[in-house]
Amino acid sequence: MTEPPNKTLVLLRHGQITWNAENRFTGWTDVGLSELGHVEAVEAGRRLLHDGLQFDIAFTSVLKRAIKTVWLALEEMDQMWIPVHRSWRLNERHYGSLQGQFKHEVAKKVGEEQVQRWRRSFDVRPPALSEGDKRFPGNDRRYASLDPAQLPCGESLKDTIERALPYWHETIVPAFASADSILIVAHGNTLRALIKYLKGLTDEKVVGLEVPTGEPVVYRFDHELRLQQLPTFAHSMSRCAHGCSPRSRFRDFFSLASHLRSHCSSISFQQRLTKKR
Numbered sequence: 070m071t072e073p074p075n076k077t078l079v080l081l082r083h084g085q086i087t088w089n090a091e092n093r094f095t096g097w098t099d100v101g102l103s104e105l106g107h108v109e110a111v112e113a114g115r116r117l118l119h120d121g122l123q124f125d126i127a128f129t130s131v132l133k134r135a136i137k138t139v140w141l142a143l144e145e146m147d148q149m150w151i152p153v154h155r156s157w158r159l160n161e162r163h164y165g166s167l168q169g170q171f172k173h174e175v176a177k178k179v180g181e182e183q184v185q186r187w188r189r190s191f192d193v194r195p196p197a198l199s200e201g202d203k204r205f206p207g208n209d210r211r212y213a214s215l216d217p218a219q220l221p222c223g224e225s226l227k228d229t230i231e232r233a234l235p236y237w238h239e240t241i242v243p244a245f246a247s248a249d250s251i252l253i254v255a256h257g258n259t260l261r262a263l264i265k266y267l268k269g270l271t272d273e274k275v276v277g278l279e280v281p282t283g284e285p286v287v288y289r290f291d292h293e294l295r296l297q298q299l300p301t302f303a304h305s306m307s308r309c310a311h312g313c314s315p316r317s318r319f320r321d322f323f324s325l326a327s328h329l330r331s332h333c334s335s336i337s338f339q340q341r342l343t344k345k346r
């Protein structure tokens with residue numbers, strides 16, 4: 070008889086921010102949740118509570134949209150007491166000098182195709198920020214302890230994977246030794262980076278992967294961190310606070326689920342989860 074899954078990982082993108090609604094490149098800009106984002110974060114907690122999730126530890130970035138989402142979701146679950154660890158390695162991808170610009174205005178100048186290449190290609194970097202720019206992370210005291218060589222001026226998804234995965238391997242995976250249930254609240258592109266790695270998606274396949282705000286996805290593993298079933302949306306038959314069903318919003322996820330289904334029996338997820346590439 071197969072053992073029931075006993076390790077749980079929930080990936081959650083922060084709730085909506087005003088710059089998402091306005092369609093502005095955000096990256097490392099520290100923008101807060103919009104009213105809808107606030108509702109989405111509370112609703113995420115409600116859905117996780119409904120599914121009986123009890124977290125042992127949570128991980129997030131050093132950006133307030135993710136931190137606040139952890140707070141609101143855990144508050145809704147009455148689990149605010151668990152340890153929450155923050156790392157710049159879970160920050161959104163750094164969008165270079167595009168940060169703050171409206172995507173449609175950039176598209177008018179350089180064309181839709183170029184904007185899409187910057188947003189979704191695997192290894193294309195956005196135009197870099199200069200170190201003299203006030204938006205450069207070296208001017209922000211929260212990054213003061215970093216080696217200057219680690220401070221990004223603009224990252225591709227590939228760069229984001231390279232700085233996020235050490236945190237996965239060195240901090241999150243070891244936490245599973247004493248934790249049965251882990252929550253990661255991060256950002257669209259950091260989560261794309263993690264999902265690419267966990268599911269072994271190709272560089273081409275990840276281009277079509279979108280991660281919606283405020284939708285917790287639950288992964289179940291056995292004690293050796295082998296994936297036991299397809300990831301599921303928490304309380305997935307519910308409607309979101311703003312009235313649309315998860316299934317209608319996230320077609321990309323379901324196409325990825327079918328990709329995963331076809332690979333599920335042959336891939337060693339333990340290998341993906343625990344070994345560096």
Ligand SMILES: O=C(O)[C@@H](CO)OP(=O)(O)O
Pocket residue numbers: 089093094095096097161162164188257258
């Ligand atoms: O601007 C950003 O930081 C990200 C996420 O909001 O945008 P995109 O989805 O275009 O990568």
